[in-house]
Amino acid sequence: MNQNNIQQCHHSHTGHSHKSCVSLVPIFNHLEVEQLDKIMATTKSVSYKKNELIYRAGEESDSLYIINKGKVHIYRLAESGKEQLVRILNPGDFTGEMALFSEVTHESYAKAIVDTTVCMIKRVDLQDLLVKYPSISLKIIAEFSSRLEASEKQATSFSIVKVETRIALFLAESLDKEEPDRVELTLPMSKKDLASYLGTTPETISRKFSDLEAQGYIKQLTHKRIEIVDLEGLLLV
Amino acid sequence: MNQNNIQQCHHSHTGHSHKSCVSLVPIFNHLEVEQLDKIMATTKSVSYKKNELIYRAGEESDSLYIINKGKVHIYRLAESGKEQLVRILNPGDFTGEMALFSEVTHESYAKAIVDTTVCMIKRVDLQDLLVKYPSISLKIIAEFSSRLEASEKQATSFSIVKVETRIALFLAESLDKEEPDRVELTLPMSKKDLASYLGTTPETISRKFSDLEAQGYIKQLTHKRIEIVDLEGLLLV
DNA sequence: CGGGCTATTGAAGGATGTCAATGTGAGTGG
DNA sequence: CCACTCACATTGACATCCTTCAATAGCCCG
Numbered sequence: 100m101n102q103n104n105i106q107q108c109h110h111s112h113t114g115h116s117h118k119s120c121v122s123l124v125p126i127f128n129h130l131e132v133e134q135l136d137k138i139m140a141t142t143k144s145v146s147y148k149k150n151e152l153i154y155r156a157g158e159e160s161d162s163l164y165i166i167n168k169g170k171v172h173i174y175r176l177a178e179s180g181k182e183q184l185v186r187i188l189n190p191g192d193f194t195g196e197m198a199l200f201s202e203v204t205h206e207s208y209a210k211a212i213v214d215t216t217v218c219m220i221k222r223v224d225l226q227d228l229l230v231k232y233p234s235i236s237l238k239i240i241a242e243f244s245s246r247l248e249a250s251e252k253q254a255t256s257f258s259i260v261k262v263e264t265r266i267a268l269f270l271a272e273s274l275d276k277e278e279p280d281r282v283e284l285t286l287p288m289s290k291k292d293l294a295s296y297l298g299t300t301p302e303t304i305s306r307k308f309s310d311l312e313a314q315g316y317i318k319q320l321t322h323k324r325i326e327i328v329d330l331e332g333l334l335l336v
Numbered sequence: 337m338n339q340n341n342i343q344q345c346h347h348s349h350t351g352h353s354h355k356s357c358v359s360l361v362p363i364f365n366h367l368e369v370e371q372l373d374k375i376m377a378t379t380k381s382v383s384y385k386k387n388e389l390i391y392r393a394g395e396e397s398d399s400l401y402i403i404n405k406g407k408v409h410i411y412r413l414a415e416s417g418k419e420q421l422v423r424i425l426n427p428g429d430f431t432g433e434m435a436l437f438s439e440v441t442h443e444s445y446a447k448a449i450v451d452t453t454v455c456m457i458k459r460v461d462l463q464d465l466l467v468k469y470p471s472i473s474l475k476i477i478a479e480f481s482s483r484l485e486a487s488e489k490q491a492t493s494f495s496i497v498k499v500e501t502r503i504a505l506f507l508a509e510s511l512d513k514e515e516p517d518r519v520e521l522t523l524p525m526s527k528k529d530l531a532s533y534l535g536t537t538p539e540t541i542s543r544k545f546s547d548l549e550a551q552g553y554i555k556q557l558t559h560k561r562i563e564i565v566d567l568e569g570l571l572l573v
Numbered sequence: 574c575g576g577g578c579t580a581t582t583g584a585a586g587g588a589t590g591t592c593a594a595t596g597t598g599a600g601t602g603g
Numbered sequence: 604c605c606a607c608t609c610a611c612a613t614t615g616a617c618a619t620c621c622t623t624c625a626a627t628a629g630c631c632c633g
Contacts, residue, residue, distance in 0.1 A: 175488070177496035185488055200474075200481040206489065229474060236473035237437075237466065243480040244437040250487040251412070251422055252443065257494040258535020259414035262589075291611060298495020303589060305613050322598080322612070498620075528579060537622060542581050559580070559630080 120144065120167040120218035123191045126238040134232060141224040147211040154195065155208045162219045164195045169215025174295070175207045182208075184296040186246075187287065196239070257298050263307050265297045267336045270317070274327060282330075286323045311336070357381065357404040357455035360428045363475040371469060378461040383453045390446040390454065391432070397442050399456045401432045406452025411532070412444045419445075421533040423483075424524065433476070494535050500544050502534045504573045507554070511564060519567075523560045548573070 121127050121139050130138070144167065147153055153164060153171065171188040185207060188194055194209055220228075229236050256265055273284050286293060294304045311317045316333040318326040327333065358364050358376050367375070381404065384390055390401060390408065408425040422444060425431055431446055457465075466473050493502055510521050523530060531541045548554045553570040555563040564570065 175492045177492060178501070179496060181496050183492045183495055185492070197481050197485055200478040206485060226474075230470055233467055233470045233473060236470060236477065237463075239477055240473065240480065241437040243477065243484060244434050247480060247484050247487060248434055248443060250484060250491055254487055254491040254494055254535075255412045255414060255420045255422070257491055258420055259416065259418050264415070289611065298491075300590060301612070302591080302614085306589095309613085500620095526579065538580070539582085539623080540621060543621095546581085 120165055120216075123167065124165050124193060125191065126193065126235055126242060129234065129238070130232065138220075138228060141228070142218045142220050144216060144218055146214070146216045149211060149213050151211050153209040153211060153215075153217065154205050156205050158205050159203060160195055160197075160205050161222045162195055163193055163222075163225055164209070165193045165218040165220070166190050167216040167218055169211055169217075170213050171215060171217075172210050172212050172292070173207050174210070182295060183298060184288075184292055193242075196243075262297065262299050262303055263310065263336050265299075266304070266307055266311065267316075267333045269293070269297065270325065270327065271330065271334055274330070282327045283320070284325055284327070286325065290322065357402060357453075360404065361402050361430060362428065363430070363472055363479060366471065366475070367469065375457075375465060378465070379455045379457050381453060381455055383451070384448040386448060386450050388448050388452075390448060390452075391442050392445045393442050395442050396440060397432055397434075398459045399432055400430055400459075400462055401446070402430045402455040402457070403427050404453040404455055406448055406454075407450050408452060408454075409447050409449050409529070410444050411447070419532060420535060421525075421529055430479075433480075499534065499536050499540055500547065500573050502536075503541070503544055503548065504553075504570045506530070506534065507562065507564065508567065508571055511567070519564045520557070521562055521564070523562060527559065 121135055121142060127135065127138060142165075147169075154160065156176065166188045168190055171192075171194070172184055173186040173188065173194060174182045174184045176182050186194075188209075195205075197206070229239075256268060260268075270284070273287065274281070288296065290304050290308070291301045294301045297304070308317070308319060311333070312319055314332075316327070316329045316336070318328055320326055358372055358379060364372065364375060379402075384406075391397065393413065403425045405427055408429075408431070409421055410423040410425065410431060411419045411421045413419050423431075425446075432442075434443070466476075493505060497505075507521070510524065511518070525533065527541050527545070528538045531538045534541070545554070545556060548570070549556055551569075553564070553566045553573070555565055557563055
């Protein structure tokens with residue numbers, strides 16, 4: 100893994116990038132302009148280059164990170180050293196909130212996988228905001244709630260179903276997000292990362308995709324481009 | 337699985353059981369007596385007999401459940417029909433919150449595994465409370481945060497490590513909660529349930545416990561009573 | 574004391590991980 | 604614009620872990 104040091108590039112406290120940052124996020128974007136201004140005043144913009152770590156497990160955490168631009172992988176390390184991709188953050192998503200409330204240190208790693216800009220809010224500032232604007236708490240609770248839902252679902256699927264089924268479920272979910280009638284989708288990550296996300300190996304992923312294709316459920320147009328031929332059948336795998 | 341109907345027994349809106357219920361829970365117990373009274377007025381006490389379902393997947397949810405007395409299993413069903421134990425609730429724990437904020441229906445099942453009494457708060461009442469007492473939101477966020485932490489940790493361990501290691505980690509964690517120097521612990525559930533919780537089968541659990549004993553890491557005093565002989569070694573499994 | 578559920582143990586087959594070799598493609602620098 | 608290169612992807616062979624099915628033993632509670 101790349102162990103580049105954390106590097107803070109921009110510290111622009113002015114204007115544009117902030118505004119888009121704060122007003123982007125679901126947890127803030129329901130607020131009035133005036134309130135947004137106050138929030139912006141407490142945030143700091145930081146940029147990371149491709150493959151830089153934003154934080155690592157064991158580090159103390161005192162900030163919330165909101166992705167402004169770029170893409171971030173959240174992953175964990177097992178004792179074996181094997182890593183598992185937990186979540187992928189895109190602009191508008193946030194992370195770092197765990198350590199803000201219950202833990203003192205991060206338990207996972209956050210890595211920018213392309214050049215990325217984030218907005219940071221300090222723990223104390225965020226807590227002030229929560230007290231001042233209770234509606235933010237509700238948004239955060241809603242976000243946590245759905246993330247918890249997803250995580251428990253993932254834990255269940257890991258422990259119970261075959262890799263082939265996990266892939267089928269993953270493909271079906273990915274499909275939803277594009278037009279429902281479209282039968283073609285682009286994998287949001289490499290198959291190597293998909294293996295990590297689904298808790299298996301690239302070799303198995305490769306084989307299972309071949310199997311699914313041989314059985315006529317999908318067609319692999321390119322490495323990342325998949326056509327769903329038989330969604331019904333796929334979900335019965 | 338027992339598919340007993342939900343049965344509501346007590347509807348006592350008076351005194352004692354309420355008081356202990358509301359003042360028990362971490363999310364409320366920091367509030368003033370006066371505030372507790374208001375909250376109590378909005379709760380309803382309901383009892384369930386052993387093996388009764390409190391809610392089931394697919395059902396609409398509009399209440400938060402706080403365990404007053406008893407023990408509740410939260411579990412999920414995979415397509416295969418196999419069930420996985422997600423969480424065990426003891427007095428003071430709560431559930432039902434997911435559906436309150438992000439989903440309309442439950443995705444899991446809640447079953448009383450002994451005679452159990454819960455306090456229910458309606459969605460709307462709870463939301464009033466959150467607006468009125470922002471500190472409750474902070475407590476709930478903290479609770480969610482740690483639960484999310486646990487869930488992601490579990491997902492990682494499922495996807496990455498061997499059953500033997502999962503057992504080792506589980507035993508080590510169980511040990512923490514009792515006196516740290518005590519080398520003996522009582523399993524909080526049957527081995528059958530442990531299998532479900534760890535995403536495996538009773539047979540495998542049985543065999544792995546035997547293996548761990550043969551390797552000198554643990555000693556099985558009774559079916560539920562385990563002595564940790566070599567914690568160091570256990571964690572290296 | 575008996576019934577039913579939990580726990581254990583054996584044998585066999587299936588699914589996935591590992592190791593190793595080879596193919597492929599996207600991005601980079603000339 | 605092209606060629607090079609390195610990481611990603613694929614494929615095969617094999618080992619291992621785990622599940623499944625089946626049978627037996629043990630325990631709790633009525």
